Amino acid sequence: xxxxxxxxxxxxxxxxxxxxxxxxxxxxxxxxxxxxxxxxxxxxxxxxxxxxxxxxxxxxxxxxxxxxxxxxxxxxxxxxxxxxxxxxxxxxx
Amino acid sequence: xxxxxxxxxxxxxxxxxxxxxxxxxxxxxxxxxxxxxxxxxxxxxxxxxxxxxxxxxxxxxxxxxxxxxxxxxxxxxxxxxxxxxxxxxxxxxxxxxxxxxxxxxxxxxxxxxxxxxxxxxxxxxxxxxxxxxxxxxxxxxxxxxxxxxxxxxxxxxxxxxxxxxxxxxxxxxxxxxxxxxxxxxxxxxxxxxxxxxxxxxxxxxxxxxxxxxxxxxxxxxxxxxxxxxxxxxxxxxxxxxxxxxxxxxxxxxxxxxxxxxxxxxxxxxxxxxxxxxxxxxxxxxxxxxxxxxxx
Ligand code: SF4
Ligand code: SF4
Ligand code: SF4
Numbered sequence: 001x002x003x004x005x006x007x008x009x010x011x012x013x014x015x016x017x018x019x020x021x022x023x024x025x026x027x028x029x030x031x032x033x034x035x036x037x038x039x040x041x042x043x044x045x046x047x048x049x050x051x052x053x054x055x056x057x058x059x060x061x062x063x064x065x066x067x068x069x070x071x072x073x074x075x076x077x078x079x080x081x082x083x084x085x086x087x088x089x090x091x092x093x
Numbered sequence: 094x095x096x097x098x099x100x101x102x103x104x105x106x107x108x109x110x111x112x113x114x115x116x117x118x119x120x121x122x123x124x125x126x127x128x129x130x131x132x133x134x135x136x137x138x139x140x141x142x143x144x145x146x147x148x149x150x151x152x153x154x155x156x157x158x159x160x161x162x163x164x165x166x167x168x169x170x171x172x173x174x175x176x177x178x179x180x181x182x183x184x185x186x187x188x189x190x191x192x193x194x195x196x197x198x199x200x201x202x203x204x205x206x207x208x209x210x211x212x213x214x215x216x217x218x219x220x221x222x223x224x225x226x227x228x229x230x231x232x233x234x235x236x237x238x239x240x241x242x243x244x245x246x247x248x249x250x251x252x253x254x255x256x257x258x259x260x261x262x263x264x265x266x267x268x269x270x271x272x273x274x275x276x277x278x279x280x281x282x283x284x285x286x287x288x289x290x291x292x293x294x295x296x297x298x299x300x301x302x303x304x305x306x307x308x309x310x311x312x313x314x315x316x317x318x319x320x321x322x323x324x325x326x327x328x329x330x331x332x333x334x335x336x337x338x339x340x341x342x343x344x345x346x347x348x349x350x351x352x353x354x355x356x357x358x359x360x361x362x363x364x365x366x367x368x369x370x371x372x373x374x375x376x377x378x379x380x381x382x383x384x385x386x387x388x
Contacts, residue, residue: 030322032127071135072132072135072136073132075124075129075130075135076131080110
């Protein structure tokens with residue numbers, strides 16, 4: 001995400017990092033999660049699931065901010081996010 | 094579900110966080126790819142959690158249609174009633190046990206086409222319930238007939254040359270009949286929708302939220318509007334948030350701007366308040382207030 005200026009409190013804010021879970025066979029390939037993820041984390045894959053749809057895969061796992069928008073907008077209950085424990089977090093430069 | 098069937102279906106090992114309120118043995122659901130009803134269900138689940146209502150006090154009533162399937166997928170006390178009769182069914186539930194939180198989850202065709210009369214009278218009496226209406230502008234499950242909400246000029250299977258009937262403006266109808274909470278959101282406004290449902294769940298009286306949803310299989314296909322994703326993009330570019338807008342101005346034309354927001358939030362005595370007050374006035378000490386089966 002690009003800021004037009006550096007937020008004043010950016011040192012104090014701890015950025016959460018999410019871990020994405022996808023149940024591929026439940027997905028119907030609508031691409032809502034891919035389109036509306038603010039960090040461009042997901043992309044539709046070329047593989048087919050049992051229903052013949054293309055489920056998404058995690059393209060940029062480090063970028064996920066645990067905003068849960070993909071989880072909320074998925075009509076199939078196929079994708080959700082959990083917060084990564086703190087020690088695994090990387091410091092963003 | 095018996096064991097062999099579960100094995101064949103191979104229920105996934107991992108658990109979606111919403112599994113406590115969904116009947117997972119029935120998922121995947123029947124809704125088409127890119128249909129917005131699933132998003133509305135997620136928003137509803139988030140709202141239930143936020144509103145902190147004990148789940149054993151919540152009941153969901155649906156009518157018939159694609160949206161009517163919601164009652165079958167939520168792991169709450171839920172009832173799939175007959176076409177158009179979700180509101181009278183919920184009224185019975187509420188009066189039978191006023192401690193329940195009754196939610197009607199149904200479609201525009203069911204609530205306003207077949208069951209329109211029930212809607213106006215429940216709103217008039219201010220029956221304590223929340224009505225969530227999925228509006229996809231068409232009778233989707235029965236084959237795409239023209240509904241009471243189909244915008245002018247839209248193509249449906251019973252208006253193949255375009256619709257010439259004026260549609261309902263649902264928030265205006267709810268407002269003028271006396272609903273205490275009226276809002277409209279699209280399937281794209283997931284977070285605002287969840288907040289709105291939370292607010293409405295904590296409200297006493299007749300609350301109404303219209304949820305505009307993409308129906309890619311019927312409405313979008315007949316009108317060549319593209320996929321569900323195209324419709325979500327259309328919502329993104331064409332919805333205008335106007336809280337407190339005059340409900341008279343909320344008509345939706347064919348592919349026109351959609352005004353969304355919270356339009357009405359007021360207080361009025363509910364049906365049961367009026368019943369109790371009036372009878373106390375009439376009969377004094379002889380009247381015992383009606384509060385539910387335990388009283
Ligand atoms: S949680 Fe947010 S950032 Fe992470 S994948 Fe989902 S939408 Fe993208
Ligand atoms: S939103 Fe859900 S159903 Fe749609 S592509 Fe993503 S995971 Fe699949
Ligand atoms: S027909 Fe339309 S409303 Fe019904 S499930 Fe399919 S997309 Fe959804």
